[in-house]
Amino acid sequence: MQTRFLDGFVMPETTTRLTKRAVDQALPGPSRYILWDSDISGFGIRIETSGKKTYIVRYRPKGLGRTAPKRFMTIGRHGHLTPDQARAQAQNILGAVAVGSDPAAQVAAAKAAMIVKDAIDLYLKEHVNPKRKERTALEYTSALKRHVIPEIGNRPAEKVTRADLLKLHHKMKDSPIQANRTLSIVSSLYTFLGKREIVPEGYNPVRGIDKYPEQGRERYLTSEELGRLGAALIEAETIGLPWQVDETKPKAKHLAAPENRRTKPEPAAIAALRLLLFTGARLREILHLRWQEVDLERGMAFLPDSKTGRKPLMFSNVALEVLKSLPKNSVYVIEGAKKDQPRADLKKPWAAIQLRASLEGVRLHDLRHTFASIGTGASLGLPIVGKLLGHTQPRTTARYAHLDADPLRRAADLISTQISSAMERA
Structure with missing residues (x-):
């Protein structure tokens, strides 16, 4: 029939x-x-x-x-x-x-019995760890274990309500970006649980929760700040940076003479900071860069696995000079503490440089923003700047569009000149 x-x-x-x-x-x-x-x-x-x-x-x-x-x-x-x-x-x-x-009743009972903590363990094991990049997986794990599990970890996954997550979101109001990011991760968790039929498909208690407004965190160094940063880098690699000593402390008199109170950061660390400035690359793209990926003759590197996947990294002449000055004692361009291991971070050298250059509040990632702001301010065009930065989506580069002032200034000059000429003729 x-x-x-x-x-x-x-x-x-x-x-x-x-x-x-x-x-x-x-x-x-x-x-x-x-x-x-x-x-x-x-x-x-x-x-x-x-x-x-x-x-x-x-x-x-x-x-x-x-x-x-x-x-x-x-x-x-x-x-x-x-x-x-x-x-x-x-x-x-x-x-x-x-x-x-x-x-069916047995399966339903098992699903209802799965608490959020166990659901998170399954989500991390079967979805996040095998499918996300290492740093993203660490971010997901940290957010879920630091914020979600302490709040609702023992609740049945199918019984979590929007009110529960509103309460969690409100508790994190002093860190709005982290609060919003945590909500997004929980939403991904419930999408996964729906596909595994641990909760009804389409059930997502995050839906309908308004996120906090996020203020842009871009910080661009001015020409004067870049001058101070350059001076601090030269001082660090030549005579060293002065110690910060409180002369009022009793132990201060036992320290070395003032002219000897200087420390030189590792040359590789200073080189890494210069490369971040001259390439606009992300921190891990520089710290994990291998010599085998660098083509000095063509002035570029081919990164096999950046945040956005495979991408070329262009080197300017000044960046090439930095690369040529580095010894090839390791498989990595920036030597780590252990042979043939990448350097973990630049926290200590950057903190010292930041203090000497009076750049309080400037993050390492702001060097990338500065590179982008100078490119857009020079009217190089957002597509070109986006290519240099390795953006895969035009909207990612579009946040720098307001910095491209030259075309607007030329347009304003043209319009106002014609208005002024008409007024003079009148």
Whole structure:
């Protein structure tokens, strides 16, 4: 028997032997429907309007009587399972029902029993760690374990409400960017849980929560600040940076003479800071750069795995001079503490340089912003600056558009000059 819909769509027979050919030929209709198997009673495939096809099994628990409602269990998606594999699973489920089990109730109880902490462990193990970059995985892990688990870790995952997450979001109001980021991570967690059918698909308690407004964190060094930074770098690599000594402390008199109270940062650290300035690269792109990726003759490097995937890194003449000055004692351009290991960070040398140059509050990442601001201010064009920075999306570079003042200034000059000339003629 066939069912014809009002728009002329003809649904395949509602009962047929479920073979691969029969399932592949089953077309979506204006509403979802179930195509039942003719061989095994209760085994079928649900076809959504989107075309999604899911194997299911329907049964009535033994001993509850013929008036008891039937239960449905999802077996799996067509494509992930063949009809024969799904049929075998259906037979196992129906066999368990025949001896008095209620598989759907058992699965429902197991899902309801999964608490948020266990759901997070599963999410990190099966989704985040294998599919996200290492630093992103660390960020996800930190946010979930520092903020989410202490707040709702022991709650059943399916029982978490929007009110629970509003409370968590409010507690983090003093760190709005971190609060918003945590919400996004929890949203991703629930999308994963829905796909695993641990919570109902589409259930996401984050939905509908307004995020805090975020102030832009871009900081651009002025020409005068760049001058102070350059002077501090030269001082650091020549005579060293002066110690910060409180002469009022009793132990100050036992220190070296004032003219000897200087420390030279490691040359590799100073070189790394210069490369960050001259390339606009991200910190890890410089610290993890290997000599085998550098082509000095062509003035570029080919990064196999940056934040945005594979990308070329262009070196200016001044950046090339920095590279040529470095020894090749390691596989890494910037030597780490251990041989052939990348340097972990630049926190201490940058703190010393930052203090000497009076650049309080300037982050290492602001050197990248400065590189971008100078490029856009020189009217090089956002596509070119975006290529240099390795942006994959134009909107990422577009945040620097307000710095491109030269075209606007020329336009303002042109308009005002014509107005002034007309006024003079009058």
